[in-house]
Structure formats: structure tokens, C-alpha cells
Amino acid sequence: MKNKSSNLKKIAYILVPVLLILLVFVRLKNNKEISQNKVYQFDKNQPIYVSSKTIQLEETSGTLSFPGTFEAQKETKLSAESQGKINQMYVEVGSHVRKGQLLIQLDNALLKLQLESADVQIEQLQADVNRFIILADADAIQKIQLEKAQFALKAAKIQRSTLIEQVNKTSIKAPFDGIITAKLTEVGAFAAPGVPLLQLSDIATLRFTVNVSERDLSHFVENKVYNVTADVFPSLPLSGKAILIGSKATMGRSFPIQLDVKNTATFILKSGMFGKAMIHTGEEEMGILIPSSAIVGTSTKRQVYVIKNDRATLQTIKIGHYINNKAVILSGLTSGDQIVTKGLHNLYNGAKVKINN
DSSP states (O other): OHHHHHHHHHHHHHHHHHHHHHHHHHHHHHHHHHHHHHSOOOOTTSOEEEEEEEOOEEEEOSEEEEEEEEEEEEEEEEEBSSOEEEEEEOOOTTOEEOTTOEEEEEOOHHHHHHHHHHHHHHHHHHHHHHHHHHHHHTTSSOHHHHHHHHHHHHHHHHHHHHHHHHHHTTEEEOSSSEEEEEEOOOTTOEEOBTOEEEEEEEEEEEEEEEEEOTTTGGGOOTTOEEEEEETTEEEEEEEEEEEEEOSSOOTTSOEEEEEEEEOOTTOOSOTTOEEEEEEEOOOOEEEEEEEGGGOEEOSSSEEEEEEETTEEEEEEOEEEEEETTEEEEEESOOTTOEEEEEOOTTOOTTEEEEEOO
């Protein structure tokens, strides 16, 4: 009887863990099924509603528009030439500074004490030299003693000049006129050579960069002045002098053009703003224009979705220039093609679409 009871206990010890494992497994399986049922399953057979436009040849204006970006003419990150604790910072982000203005002062107390010690040493050596000159003229000492004193005086003066240079390097000054556009440290921090502390930008004159196709490269001539507009200030009259005509194409087969644009007295234009360079050709011709909003892809590979057999297919295009908010197409599209203009957010290559103009 005792053996039977013992066997039952052993069976119970084995069955209970097994049953618990099975119970956990069933619960996990049910939870997985519930989670999968809650997850949205995208149905590729469901059409995506989009707006479209059928391309037709249009009369292009005699004004060409080339989009670009304003950048600071000069911009640098300032760092210390020597290491030390930052004692004072005299500027904040947005501060207008002049060339040579003191921006940051590092701790230089020890260097100044060393400089005072060097001044005392020089004073003593100068007195020795003066005394030795008198004694040497009277043949009271050998001239070599005078020479040694003179050399010691020269070495001390060189040491003093070195200390003065080290003291000067603890004062970080503005290398040019500009605005503090970034503050990367605070008082009490430790400065080290090569570690940026401030960013200084000169936006009195901005550099406006556009990229044009080889077809439009001939419209730009070095040193010639062109009309420029800023997207946020379309009525503000601006002009830019061409300082660089690209001689080598980028990966996107376009050529960079840089114009110098003088900012307003209140520096209304900022680095990073967008704008357009305008050229009046006086010529009008027929071409393909599409809304800029229909263009997807990257800066090196521009694409649009073309609708064929109720499917959206990506098509690579080449853009010549822009006219207002439209792009002039050089290749990739023909008259009669139907492109997607709205509903691009969820669209993908080969997606089934339904027109909802």
C-alpha cells in the first residue's frame, strides 16, 4: 500500500509540470492569434485612391526659374588653441560680433604669474649685463662672462615672448564679422584644442547655390548679375552675382552655379532658406510641365508615378528647370501620359489605383 501511494506521488510530480507547460503553451497560442487578428493586414488588391493629370504639351514662359538654397558666405566653428577652464563667455546665440572682438576667456592666472616671474628675471639679467659691460671695459672680468649674461638675457626675453603668446591664446576672438549661430559649451567647462566651442556665421553676403542641367548651363555667365527671390519673401527684390559656374557635373548630371547675394541691413535672409534664380530668355516654346508636388525619388534620381492599366508605375524623369511651382520635363514623359499628382503617401511601385479627381 505504501509503494502504491509513493508511485502516485511520483506520477503527480510528473503530470503537474506537464499540465502547467501545456496550459502556458495554449495561453500563448491564443494570445498570438488575438494579436494577429488585431494587426492591420494590408490588402494589395484594394485600390489606392489618387488624383491624376493627363500630360499635354504646354506653352512655356520666357522666364526660367531655378530653385536653390541660401548659405552663409563664411562659417566656422571656433575652438581653443590651448587647453584650460572657461572663465568667461561674452556672447550668446544670436549675438552680432565684430572681427577681433573677445568671445571667450580661458583661465590664464598661472601663465600670468609665470610672465611676472619672467619680467623679474629679465630685470635682474639686464642689471647683470649693464654691470658686466662696465667691468669688462675696465678689464675687471673676462668678456666671456659678459657674453654669457647677454645670451641669458636673450633667452629670458624669448621665454617672455613665448609666455605672452600663450596668454594671448587663452583669449578666443572673432576672426571675422558675423553672428553667433551655435553655442557648444558653457562657463566652467574645459576647453581643449580642436573641440568646437562656438559657431560663427557671416550672413551679410549669402551664397545662393542652384543646380542646372547641361542644357541650361549656357544661361549663366561668370560675373553677370541675375534676379533672385526668396521663397518666404517673394516680393523682396534681390540680385546675385555669379561667382562660380560648375565645370564638373554632379552624380545627378547637373552643374552647380553659385551667386553672391547681399543681405538686407536687418539680415532678413537666413542661411538654409530656399529661393529661386530668375532668367528672362524672351523665348516661348512648347514643352511638358508637371506639378512639382508630383515628383518623388531623390535629388539624383527624380521619379513620378505613371498610371498604366490601373497600376501606378515609377518612371524616372529628367528635369530642365522650374516655372513657378511646375517642372519642365526634358525626358521620361510624353504627351498623353497620366501621372499621379495627389495620394502619393501610401503609394508604391505596382500599386493598384483608382482615380478620384
